[in-house]
Amino acid sequence: MVNKNNLNQINPKELALTQLKKKREIALKIKKLLENGKRETNTFTKDLISKFKKNLAAVAILPPKNPAKPLTDILVMLKTEGDLQAKYKKKKELEEKIRDLGKKKIKKGLRVFKGISPDGKENFDNPDGVGLNIILVEELWDMLEKGKYDILQIITLGLPVYGEEWLKTLRALEIHKMQTLKKFEKYVIAYVFAGSMVRGESEPTSDVDTYIVIDDTDVTRMAATELISKLRHIIYGMVPESCEVAGVRPGKIHPQIYVLTDMWNSIKSANPVIFTLLREGIPLYDRGMFTPWKILLKRGKVTPTPESIDSYMKMGRQMLDRVKFKFREIGEADLWWATVTPAQGALMLVGVPPPVPRAVADEVRQYFVNKGLLEEKYAKTIEETVKLFKDIEHGRVKEVDPKLISRLLVDVNAYLERMDKLFEKLEATQAKDEIKDLYNKAIENAIALLRMVDVNAEEKNAITYVETKLVKESLAPQRYLETLRRIAELNKRGKANRREIASLIFDEDMLFKDIIDMIRSKKGIKVEKYKISANYEDKRADIWLLSKIAFVIKDTSKTNTEILKLEIAEDGSLIKPKKSSLAEINKTVKTFNGAPTIVTNKTIDSLKDVIHKDIKIVIGA
Numbered sequence: 001m002v003n004k005n006n007l008n009q010i011n012p013k014e015l016a017l018t019q020l021k022k023k024r025e026i027a028l029k030i031k032k033l034l035e036n037g038k039r040e041t042n043t044f045t046k047d048l049i050s051k052f053k054k055n056l057a058a059v060a061i062l063p064p065k066n067p068a069k070p071l072t073d074i075l076v077m078l079k080t081e082g083d084l085q086a087k088y089k090k091k092k093e094l095e096e097k098i099r100d101l102g103k104k105k106i107k108k109g110l111r112v113f114k115g116i117s118p119d120g121k122e123n124f125d126n127p128d129g130v131g132l133n134i135i136l137v138e139e140l141w142d143m144l145e146k147g148k149y150d151i152l153q154i155i156t157l158g159l160p161v162y163g164e165e166w167l168k169t170l171r172a173l174e175i176h177k178m179q180t181l182k183k184f185e186k187y188v189i190a191y192v193f194a195g196s197m198v199r200g201e202s203e204p205t206s207d208v209d210t211y212i213v214i215d216d217t218d219v220t221r222m223a224a225t226e227l228i229s230k231l232r233h234i235i236y237g238m239v240p241e242s243c244e245v246a247g248v249r250p251g252k253i254h255p256q257i258y259v260l261t262d263m264w265n266s267i268k269s270a271n272p273v274i275f276t277l278l279r280e281g282i283p284l285y286d287r288g289m290f291t292p293w294k295i296l297l298k299r300g301k302v303t304p305t306p307e308s309i310d311s312y313m314k315m316g317r318q319m320l321d322r323v324k325f326k327f328r329e330i331g332e333a334d335l336w337w338a339t340v341t342p343a344q345g346a347l348m349l350v351g352v353p354p355p356v357p358r359a360v361a362d363e364v365r366q367y368f369v370n371k372g373l374l375e376e377k378y379a380k381t382i383e384e385t386v387k388l389f390k391d392i393e394h395g396r397v398k399e400v401d402p403k404l405i406s407r408l409l410v411d412v413n414a415y416l417e418r419m420d421k422l423f424e425k426l427e428a429t430q431a432k433d434e435i436k437d438l439y440n441k442a443i444e445n446a447i448a449l450l451r452m453v454d455v456n457a458e459e460k461n462a463i464t465y466v467e468t469k470l471v472k473e474s475l476a477p478q479r480y481l482e483t484l485r486r487i488a489e490l491n492k493r494g495k496a497n498r499r500e501i502a503s504l505i506f507d508e509d510m511l512f513k514d515i516i517d518m519i520r521s522k523k524g525i526k527v528e529k530y531k532i533s534a535n536y537e538d539k540r541a542d543i544w545l546l547s548k549i550a551f552v553i554k555d556t557s558k559t560n561t562e563i564l565k566l567e568i569a570e571d572g573s574l575i576k577p578k579k580s581s582l583a584e585i586n587k588t589v590k591t592f593n594g595a596p597t598i599v600t601n602k603t604i605d606s607l608k609d610v611i612h613k614d615i616k617i618v619i620g621a
Contacts, residue, residue, distance in 0.1 A: 029067060030063055030064070030067060030157075031159075033063075033064055033067065033070045034061045034063065034158070034159035035159065036070075036072075037061040037072035037073075037074075037130075037159070038061050038159055038161060040072055040106075040107070040108065040130070041061070041072060041074060041106055041130060043105050043106075044074075044101065044102055044105035044106045045059055045074070045161045045162070047101060047105055048076070048098065048101060048162075049161075049162050051097075051101070052094065052097075052098065055078050055079060055080060055090075055094055056076070056077070056078065056079070056162055056163065057077040057078065057079040057137050057163055057166060057200075058075070058077040058160065058162060058163030058164075058166045058167050059074065059075065059076055059077070059160075059161040059162040059163065060074070060075045060077075060155065060158035060159060060160050060161055060163075060167055061073070061074060061075075061158055061159040061161060062074070062075050062131075062133070062154060062155070062157075062158045063154065063157045063158060071111065071128065071130075071131065072108075072130045072131070073130070073131035073132075073133060074130060074131065074132050074133065074161075075133045075135075075155060075158060076098060076132065076133065076134045076135075077135060077136075077137055077140065077163065077166075078091055078094060078134065078135065078136050078137065079136070079137050079200055080094075080136065084138065087136055087138060088136070091134070091136050094134075095134045098132070098134060099132060099134075102130070102132050106129070106130050108126075108128065108129045108130050109126045109129040109130070110126060110129050110130055110131075110132055111124050111125070111126050111127060111128070111129035111130060111131045111132075112124060112125040112126065112129075137200065140152075140155075141198065141282045144282050144283060144284060145282065145283060145291055145294070146291075147286065147291075149284060149285060152170060152174055152284060153174060155167070155170060156170050156171035156174045156175075156246075165204045165248070166197075166202070168246050168247045168248045169197065169202075169208055169246070169248055169252060171245075171246040171247075172208075172242050172243050172245075172246035172248050172252055172253055173193055173208065173210065173242075173253065173284060174284070175241075175242040175245055175246055176210065176238055176239060176242035176253055176255070177191045177210075177284050177285055179238045179241070179242060180212060180235055180238065181285060183234065183238075184214065184231070187214050187215045187216075188212060188213070188214060188215075188285065188287070189213040189214065189215050189260055189286075189287050189289050189290070190211075190212070190213045190283055190285060190286045190287065190289060190290035191210065191211075191212050191213075191283070191284045191285040191286075192210065192211045192212075192213070192277065192281040192282065192283050192284065192286075192290055193208055193209065193210045193211070193281065193282055193284060194209050194211065194276075194277055194280040194281040194282065195207070195208060195209040195280065198280050198281070198282055199280065207251070207252060207253075207254045207479060208252055208253050208254065209254050209256065209510075210253055210254065210255045210256065211255070211256045211257075211258060211277055211281060212231075212235060212255060212256070212257050212258070213258050213259075213260060213263055213289070213290065214227070214228075214231060214257060214258070214259050214260065215259075215260050216259035216260055216261050217260060217261065223535055223538065223540075225538065225539075225540060225557070226535070226540070226618075227259060228257050228258075228259060231257045232255075232257050235255050235257060236255060239251065239253050239255065256510060260289075267293060273502075273505055273506040273509055273510075275297065275502065276502045276503055276505075276506045277506070278290075278293050278294050278297045279294075279297060279298075280503075281294065333389065335385040335388065335389075335405075335408055335409075335412055336357070336385050336386060336388070336389035338385070338412050338416065339360075339381060339382045339385045339386070339412055339415060340357050340360050340382065340385070340386065342416065342419045342423070343360050343361075343363075343364050343382055343419070344360065345423070346364075346368070346419060346422060346423055346426060347360075347363055347364070347367060349423070349426050349427065349430060350367060350426060350430075352367060357386050357389075358386060358390075360382055360386070361379045361380075361382040361383040361386065364378070364379045364382060365379050368422065373422060373425070373426075374418070374422055375418070378414075378415050378418055378419070381408075381411045381412060381414075381415045382415075384408070384411075385408065385412065388400075388404075388408075427498060428495070430498070431495070431496050431497070431498050431501060432494055432495070432496075434496075434498065434501050435487070435490045435491050435494075435496045435501055436491060438487055438491075438501060438504060438505055438508070439487050439488065439490075439491035441508075442483075442484055442487045442488075442508050443459050443462050443463075445508070445512045445559075446462045446463065446465075446466050446484060447459075447462050448559035448560050449466070449470060449476070449512070449515055449516070449519065449559060450462065450465050450466065450469060450470070451559065451560070452516070452519045452559055452582070453469060453470070453473075453475065453519060454581075454583060455469045462484075463481070463484050463485060463488060466480070466481055466484060467481050470515070470519075475515065475518055475519050476511075476515045476518065476519075477511065477515075479507075479511065480511045480512075480515060483504065483507050483508055483511060484508075486504060487504055487508065490504075516559055530544050530545075530546060530589060530592065531543070531544055532544075532545070532617060532618065532619055533617075533618040534607065534611055534612075534615040534616060534617050534618065535615065535616045535618055536611060536612035536614055536615045536616070537612065537614075539555045539556075539557060539612075540555070540556050540557070540618075541553060541554050541555065541556065541611045541612075541615070542556055543607065544585060544588075544589065545568065545597040545599065545603070546588060546589070546592050546597065547568070547592070547593075547595040547596070547597050548567065548568050549565065549566070549567060549568065549588060550565070550566045550567075550568050550574050551563065551564065551565055551566075551580060551584075551585045551588070552564045552566070552607075552610055552611065553582075554610075554611060562579070563579065563580045563581055563582065563585070564577045564578065564579065564580060564610065565577070565578045565579070565580035565584065566578075566606075566610070568597065568603070569602075571600060571602045572598060572599060572600030572601070572602040572603040572606075573600075573602035573603065573605070573606045574603065574606035574607065574610060575606075577610065
């Protein structure tokens, strides 16, 4: 028992060292228990990896629930192919085989859960045996989507046996997430990761994209761009430590920062970059916004997107299947939906807002029949089903003739088969146009980046120069070069999956913005000296007032922004504007002797004329 009279005599440093010592002792004890568990099950895990390697994502020894009574638990993470039903069926088959192998190869035998006793305790067969936890990767993602984040902490504390890089990457994510929450928990809406690891396509060299959504609704003292810049600096700064502690290469984690306002606007405007994130992303932390967005996207409730269009097309086939089991409701609703919604989906695909049902046939004629893409008889099928629906709805038809339904079943089935072909053709054309637009934008962006390092390029040599002048000079990541090459390959082929296009749009846009920052930070270090900034609208300008000469970068978010050089007159006004460059600013700042610059009302008025009438000067940005 602690003597209260001696409390004031406790040295805080000694107390902290004592606590640290205890933590280290516990950590060493758990590490020893995990290593013992690995040795005990070595024969089993070797055979497991040998026999089931193609279906293994990872194998790990889990930390004991109670260090006082340590028991060995093995996690087996499975990866299978097919739809979800096929995956679970395959999992059941594998689980039986793996458990049979465990019974043969684990000396202690398996610990099998029997249930909960009346006093609330867990009952097991062979309670001192080894626990075998077998789950699909999709089950882990599903648990995280349902907010069961503790499972990730348990897994990442385990000792890897197989899939070490995969498990260490999860550990790095967990560490970085905890660091971010500790620093900004009040403002973090969601911490999400996505990309090849979620899709099951990752390689040891793959980066892991993470996305942190920050609540900016009560931030009033700075602009969104400034907030993102400051947050990015802090959150990026946590990455090296997270990677080092987890044992993965530096820079494995690639965080992206979004503020809630921008995220919401992107969702409302059906931004394909954000929709790719919603579709693929797995939340490691969520305050109740990201997962509902993801669910709404899966249900096709956020339009217009490939998901919602797919939903319309599939609805027709689903309704047609139900026609076989009902007649009274068929004429009133089912056949109507089966014809109208696929037509609306096809119209949406060509950029036409979904029309009201009575106008669908006319719009199908206008956009498809008259252009030779569809036959007139299919427009008539739409008209007939809509008319039948209206006749039933308004009481003009009391009973539906089964013969009519039987004929319409044949007609609508032919209509849907034809619409499937139309949809494939439209999607192929749309995809070709999208990849062409993406290619042009990507090459334009690459040329703009090269121009920032004083390299003149054109379409035929832009990608080559990106490799030699940016990637090899550490001004751009290898991933950017690979993305450009993939875009060029798809453009040359003239075919692409729209989901892949959406993913490439996301990657190219994200990398382009990051490389702008990299080039400016590495090539423009000296220009930060003597710099002041000005905010206007949602943009930022950078300004240098160097005694007799001034420089102005009008919009720092653009690579091709106008850079001006001006003379400072005796009354402080800025005169004789000329085009300049970042290199000239660097050269001038480097030789500037630091002489003071007098700022007058004329100076401010000139800046308003050059930049924007409503500017706010920012010192120390």
